Amino acid sequence: MQVRFQDGSVAFDDLKLAVSPGEFVAIAGPSGCGKTTLLRCLAGLQDLTSGTLQLEPAVEPRRGGLGFVFQGAALMPWRSAWQNVALPLELLQGTQRPTANERKRIASEWLLKVGLQPEDFEKRPDQLSGGMQMRVSIARALVTEPTVLLLDEPFAALDDMLRQRLGQMLQQIWMEQGRTVVLVTHNLQEAVTLSQRVVVMNRGGVVGQVAVDSKYPRKPEVFRSEHHLACVAEISGLLEETS
Numbered sequence: 001m002q003v004r005f006q007d008g009s010v011a012f013d014d015l016k017l018a019v020s021p022g023e024f025v026a027i028a029g030p031s032g033c034g035k036t037t038l039l040r041c042l043a044g045l046q047d048l049t050s051g052t053l054q055l056e057p058a059v060e061p062r063r064g065g066l067g068f069v070f071q072g073a074a075l076m077p078w079r080s081a082w083q084n085v086a087l088p089l090e091l092l093q094g095t096q097r098p099t100a101n102e103r104k105r106i107a108s109e110w111l112l113k114v115g116l117q118p119e120d121f122e123k124r125p126d127q128l129s130g131g132m133q134m135r136v137s138i139a140r141a142l143v144t145e146p147t148v149l150l151l152d153e154p155f156a157a158l159d160d161m162l163r164q165r166l167g168q169m170l171q172q173i174w175m176e177q178g179r180t181v182v183l184v185t186h187n188l189q190e191a192v193t194l195s196q197r198v199v200v201m202n203r204g205g206v207v208g209q210v211a212v213d214s215k216y217p218r219k220p221e222v223f224r225s226e227h228h229l230a231c232v233a234e235i236s237g238l239l240e241e242t243s
């Protein structure tokens with residue numbers, strides 16, 4: 001598939017990628033190689049110039065089948081933490097839409113799951129730290145229990161400890177609920193620790209894929225194992241060869 005923008009710039013020219021239902025895939029690659037554009041295409045936010053893209057089983061974003069964590073928290077500044085999380089529930093239609101009380105309860109449950117304290121639920125984004133805002137954003141993406149979860153550098157702005165904690169939480173959620181996860185990350189250790197397969201992009205296309213074969217759950221220390229170090233080295237090699 002290809003995405004070319006109106007100003008002539010090309011995000012990717014000939015990108016081929018298949019993701020199986022229930023798979024945890026990481027996408028790694030240098031800045032500007034088209035990772036965000038790929039996620040936007042998967043989410044239906046960006047049209048392809050040519051080629052095809054199919055999600056199987058088909059997901060309906062408007063029915064909460066798809067969750068997207070954007071680069072940066074992208075919260076609504078005038079809404080409290082729980083009101084931000086409840087937004088995708090408000091957008092559900094018909095019988096799928098929970099009542100106002102239910103929406104607050106479900107949003108609060110997800111905020112607890114991502115480690116926010118109840119005293120912070122009523123705070124607006126500008127009253128929360130960057131890490132807390134990112135957790136709210138992750139809770140918002142999960143609140144409809146989507147079958148496909150797309151994450152664009154969700155932990156980039158966080159310190160190492162929080163990054164690891166939220167990575168472990170993401171792994172847990174994927175293991176418990178068997179949803180498809182596509183995680184864009186510059187951090188090769190993170191990619192290899194969390195995913196089953198790392199898709200390596202460069203210069204607007206896929207230049208290789210590395211399967212990570214170790215068992216779940218994977219603790220953060222797993223990246224020191226021989227297999228994980230070899231995976232990181234292979235990805236780095238692919239990036240160097242093609243840069």
Ligand SMILES: Nc1ncnc2c1ncn2[C@@H]1O[C@H](COP(=O)(O)OP(=O)(O)OP(=O)(O)O)[C@@H](O)[C@H]1O
Nearest residue numbers: 005007009010011030031032033034035036037038
């Ligand atoms: N709306 C747009 N109009 C024109 N060009 C764009 C647009 N969005 C992205 N691009 C270009 O497409 C290419 C891929 O951008 P994209 O944001 O997908 O890269 P990325 O790999 O996610 O980068 P980063 O890691 O820095 O977020 C870049 O050259 C970028 O300048």
